[in-house]
Amino acid sequence: MMARQGAVRFSRQACGLLAGLMLGAAAQAAQPTESAGPAGDVQAFLQQIQKAARSLDYSGVYVYQQGHTLQSSRLVHLVDGTGERERQEVLDGAPRECLRQDNVEQCLLPDRKLVVIRPARSDHFPGLLLGNAQAIAAHYEWHTSPGTYRVAGRECSVSELKARDRLRYSYRICTDKETHLLLKSQTLDPDGHLVDQTAFSSIRVGAAVQSSALTTHWDTRSWQLVTESSAPTDLQSQGWRFTLPPGFQSVAELSRQIGPAHAVKQLVVADGLAAISIFIETFDPKRDQTIRQGDLRQGAVSIHRMRLASYWLTAVGEAPAQTVRDLARAVQYVPQAAR
Structure with a gap:
């Protein structure tokens, strides 16, 4: 991180x-x-x-x-x-x-x-x-x-x-x-x-x-407090389909609340040493129009961002760029399969 x-x-x-x-x-x-x-x-x-x-x-x-x-x-x-x-x-x-x-x-x-x-x-x-x-x-x-x-x-x-x-x-x-x-x-x-x-x-x-x-030396009594929460979810039942790289297994499916009006779904896959997450959120034209799609890298962390239907996908993990990119591009959204 x-x-x-x-x-x-x-x-x-x-x-x-x-x-x-x-x-x-x-x-x-x-x-x-x-x-x-x-x-x-x-x-x-x-x-x-x-x-x-x-x-x-x-x-x-x-x-x-x-x-x-x-x-x-x-x-x-x-x-x-x-x-x-x-x-x-x-x-x-x-x-x-x-x-x-x-x-x-x-x-x-x-x-x-x-x-x-x-x-x-x-x-x-x-x-x-x-x-x-x-x-x-x-x-x-x-x-x-x-x-x-x-x-x-x-x-x-x-x-x-x-x-x-x-x-x-x-x-x-x-x-x-x-x-x-x-x-x-x-x-x-x-x-x-x-x-x-x-x-x-x-x-x-x-x-x-x-x-x-x-013990921290900061006095936080007057600071703003923000709580991030998460709960297990079933992404397949919501119509999402994933094809994982060999050796990677799903370790968590979460719905995360970031602030009062920002919800993100997250799939975490890992092979024991490396983890990749896919973050799914509703595409907001006002908020996300200027975000560049494609690849980004920070040290060992590879990132791939793309638009899928009315959603914005961000795949990020400590893995080669091709692995992260292929995982993101293999995601399918099948709304009629949602339960």
Whole structure:
């Protein structure tokens, strides 16, 4: 999830969707083994990383790099008797931060004096898994590199999840030797070129994390409050038909209310590591006439926007542009099939 000037209109539809260039000379030079293990092993490995992201106490600063653009964020994560709590603060550009309590988060936009309450996402860094991990081995090859590397002063193990086709990206990751927490992640396109990367530049784990670090310094008592809500829906019963890329499965069908008069339907599909969403909303000539149809890209995120009947479709996900484009163009609307 860092909108650029050219994607201001997209951000409205996406509702908050989507932060040394390589892991190091030694890691690049190391030859990976032919295979790191059977399917069950890669599932256990990835579940271990996900569990560390959700259950450990940690705080630090991580950096997202996309081309020549860098953005730093401070992240505090704590699990105690009140549940899972998190504070994420963007340190560059306009100030903004999100405070999460279990499955609900408050995002603070100080320059607009605005608080947005919405369902929380848990798939951001250092989380890794999206949806069901069982099919990952069928679409990614798991390789490990010998030896260790260092990120933010901590030793980590380097491994790669290499896509078996050109429908998805590959990932090179470095996980903490002691805790299995993801310390660095890189996204590689089908030709092996670096698309973007995220890595901790400093981190503390365990008892050194204080609950006071979860408290914002902004006084929001006079700020405007906006609530975004979502509810499960059945898109097929409404006449929508989708053809999913191989390996991707539907993980959510939602109806989202963004403000008092803006409703958006959303389909989320994932292959375990990558997710693509299709947002569907009624086409408004006054509001949407100037929005450009076609492709847009922000780092690893590909976007395709198109008009279908009286609706506006936006497909967005961390996948190659062709995959996102094909998914959007395969959508059919059959109103007579609606129940």
